[in-house]
Amino acid sequence: xxxxxxxxxxxxxxxxxxxxxxxxxxxxxxxxxxxxxxxxxxxxxxxxxxxxxxxxxxxxxxxxxxxxxxxxxxxxxxxxxxxxxxxxxxxxxxxxxxxxxxxxxxxxxxxxxxxxxxxxxxxxxxxxxxxxxxxxxxxxxxxxxxxxxxxxxxxxxxxxxxxxxxxxxxxxxxxxxxxxxxxxxxxxxxxxxxxxxxxxxxxxxxxxxxxxxxxxxxxxxxxxxxxxxxxxxxxxxxxxxxxxxxxxxxxxxxxxxxxxxxxxxxxxxxxxxxxxxxxxxxxxxxxxxxxxxxxxxxxxxxxxxxxxxxxxxxxxxxxxxxxxxxxxxxxxxxxxxxxxxxxxxxxxxxxxxxxxxxxxxxxxxxxxxxxxxxxxxxxxxxxxxxxxxxxxxxxxxxxxxxxxxxxxxxxxxxxxxxxxxxxxxxxxxxxxxxx
Amino acid sequence: xxxxxxxxxxxxxxxxxxxxxxxxxxxxxxxxxxxxxxxxxxxxxxxxxxxxxxxxxxxxxxxxxxxxxxxxxxxxxxxxxxxxxxxxxxxxxxxxxxxxxxxxxxxxxxxxxxxxxxxxxxxxxxxxxxxxxxxxxxxxxxxxxxxxxxxxxxxxxxx
Numbered sequence: 001x002x003x004x005x006x007x008x009x010x011x012x013x014x015x016x017x018x019x020x021x022x023x024x025x026x027x028x029x030x031x032x033x034x035x036x037x038x039x040x041x042x043x044x045x046x047x048x049x050x051x052x053x054x055x056x057x058x059x060x061x062x063x064x065x066x067x068x069x070x071x072x073x074x075x076x077x078x079x080x081x082x083x084x085x086x087x088x089x090x091x092x093x094x095x096x097x098x099x100x101x102x103x104x105x106x107x108x109x110x111x112x113x114x115x116x117x118x119x120x121x122x123x124x125x126x127x128x129x130x131x132x133x134x135x136x137x138x139x140x141x142x143x144x145x146x147x148x149x150x151x152x153x154x155x156x157x158x159x160x161x162x163x164x165x166x167x168x169x170x171x172x173x174x175x176x177x178x179x180x181x182x183x184x185x186x187x188x189x190x191x192x193x194x195x196x197x198x199x200x201x202x203x204x205x206x207x208x209x210x211x212x213x214x215x216x217x218x219x220x221x222x223x224x225x226x227x228x229x230x231x232x233x234x235x236x237x238x239x240x241x242x243x244x245x246x247x248x249x250x251x252x253x254x255x256x257x258x259x260x261x262x263x264x265x266x267x268x269x270x271x272x273x274x275x276x277x278x279x280x281x282x283x284x285x286x287x288x289x290x291x292x293x294x295x296x297x298x299x300x301x302x303x304x305x306x307x308x309x310x311x312x313x314x315x316x317x318x319x320x321x322x323x324x325x326x327x328x329x330x331x332x333x334x335x336x337x338x339x340x341x342x343x344x345x346x347x348x349x350x351x352x353x354x355x356x357x358x359x360x361x362x363x364x365x366x367x368x369x370x371x372x373x374x375x376x377x378x379x380x381x382x383x384x385x386x387x388x389x390x391x392x393x394x395x396x397x398x399x400x401x402x403x404x405x406x407x408x409x410x411x412x413x414x415x416x417x418x419x420x421x422x423x424x425x426x427x428x429x430x431x432x433x434x435x
Numbered sequence: 436x437x438x439x440x441x442x443x444x445x446x447x448x449x450x451x452x453x454x455x456x457x458x459x460x461x462x463x464x465x466x467x468x469x470x471x472x473x474x475x476x477x478x479x480x481x482x483x484x485x486x487x488x489x490x491x492x493x494x495x496x497x498x499x500x501x502x503x504x505x506x507x508x509x510x511x512x513x514x515x516x517x518x519x520x521x522x523x524x525x526x527x528x529x530x531x532x533x534x535x536x537x538x539x540x541x542x543x544x545x546x547x548x549x550x551x552x553x554x555x556x557x558x559x560x561x562x563x564x565x566x567x568x569x570x571x572x573x574x575x576x577x578x579x580x581x582x583x584x585x586x587x588x589x590x591x592x593x594x
Contacts, residue, residue, distance in 0.1 A: 023501060053501035059522040064543075074503045074520060313499050313530050320498070341525045348538065350529050394525070398495075399534030406532070413479060426534055430475040434444050434484050 020118030021045030024293025027319030121294035130223030167255030292318035301335035354387035456560030499530035
């Protein structure tokens with residue numbers, strides 16, 4: 001393994017500063033420790049809690065776990081034991097790449113030898129009147145979750161703006177809290193960036209059968225305070241929709257997408273796109289500055305282009321790759337594969353890679369009454385799977401990733417079997433593994 | 436000595452005793468659909484392939500878990516799901532490129548092969564020696580692991 005020369009004095013400890021205590025930052029800190037037992041590692045987070053997983057928030061909202069259950073790491077004194085200095089509740093305000101230091105809220109500065117920007121993302125707040133009224137929340141942080149939990153009591157009217165991936169996860173948590181829920185989605189279907197019309201349509205029918213009102217092709221025009229006492233006194237808000245109709249609401253949850261947190265580094269001269277641009281070594285345009293996770297716009301496995309994939313699996317992989325390169329090892333990343341899995345009131349859906357396909361062969365199984373759907377997309381007329389979607393199937397779905405990411409050639413016979421019956425994807429996969 | 440499961444599909448007759456043994460050991464029911472090892476029937480080639488987790492070095496499931504619910508057992512090196520910590524988010528089920536960690540709706544958690552703590556029931560039940568638990572050096576998983584490298588977006592684990 002090649003080792004790049006370190007730019008600091010031989011006997012001086014390298015100080016790795018990691019900003020962002022989500023999965024990318026925590027994974028990077030732990031990996032650096034594995035690789036460099038002596039290095040100094042500081043992990044800065046802008047929230048007061050122990051590093052936690054946003055993905056676990058829906059399970060907190062339904063009472064399946066307590067706040068400790070959301071923590072990314074569970075061992076007692078985990079960070080202390082690894083010699084990782086945690087600095088929670090500190091927001092980064094700026095980056096000076098010449099002086100090699102970052103600024104923190106309150107005027108403090110922190111010098112680094114290597115810097116990892118794992119700044120994450122935050123929910124978009126569309127320019128809609130009334131979005132700052134009390135009772136309107138995003139669902140992103142533990143602080144948000146506490147407020148939603150306080151307001152979304154059984155029977156209360158809740159309006160959810162957005163049925164994208166995150167919105168649909170929140171949907172399940174709200175529905176299980178037994179609120180009276182209406183979901184308002186601008187797109188023509190639920191999860192439009194994760195699944196096609198067939199899957200989105202099934203998901204909508206499923207939700208409606210479970211008592212959730214789903215309005216697609218509809219947007220929220222404005223939110224206002226209820227002027228006249230509503231039928232239910234706790235409905236302090238009115239939500240006006242694009243079709244002119246009005247929904248009374250006690251709580252409005254906004255889930256209109258996320259964007260990378262790049263503001264604090266915007267003045268540093270760092271290369272930016274939708275996120276912080278990184279190469280296949282997670283290096284930014286600034287020397288000794290790396291980026292990972294939701295803030296990083298890096299190599300996409302399918303296209304080779306730079307994309308932001310704000311998903312857990314990518315965050316953890318970015319964190320590991322960054323750690324290897326920050327400690328002088330030359331480690332290239334093959335790129336992240338976009339993939340998601342959702343459980344919506346018991347209907348489990350997932351998608352992988354180029355699920356829309358590239359106009360090539362497509363194997364489909366559609367069972368509208370049984371809420372089952374499987375779609376495999378092949379690369380042109382070839383025998384390599386490039387994308388997949390599944391509704392109502394959970395067994396062995398990881399093999400869909402395996403098929404796509406290994407670019408495995410199935411051969412004509414196996415491809416024909418899958419074209420005739422895509423549910424045999426696992427048997428086909430096993431068959432090609434043990435040829 | 437580190438041991439691992441050695442699976443030799445050529446010796447498999449498709450009797451599914453392994454599935455019965457696994458489901459009984461792990462779920463206390465004779466229900467092959469709950470087994471963590473599955474026998475695939477490759478009809479076009481008239482053969483059977485038993486298939487389960489290889490306890491791969493990349494540990495995709497463990498890397499992907501957002502709540503620290505998967506750990507490596509110190510003795511067997513198996514990747515083991517801690518049911519008390521698993522929230523059932525299923526991210527590991529899409530992250531594992533072998534498809535060998537699965538969601539179980541009844542429990543609301545995921546399940547995978549944990550090598551039965553070092554005494555795997557499938558190997559004991561296999562009447563033809565298609566599944567054995569042997570010195571890791573001898574196992575045919577090398578081939579699958581070699582394949583895994585190609586899938587590996589974190590190839591440093593092999594560096």
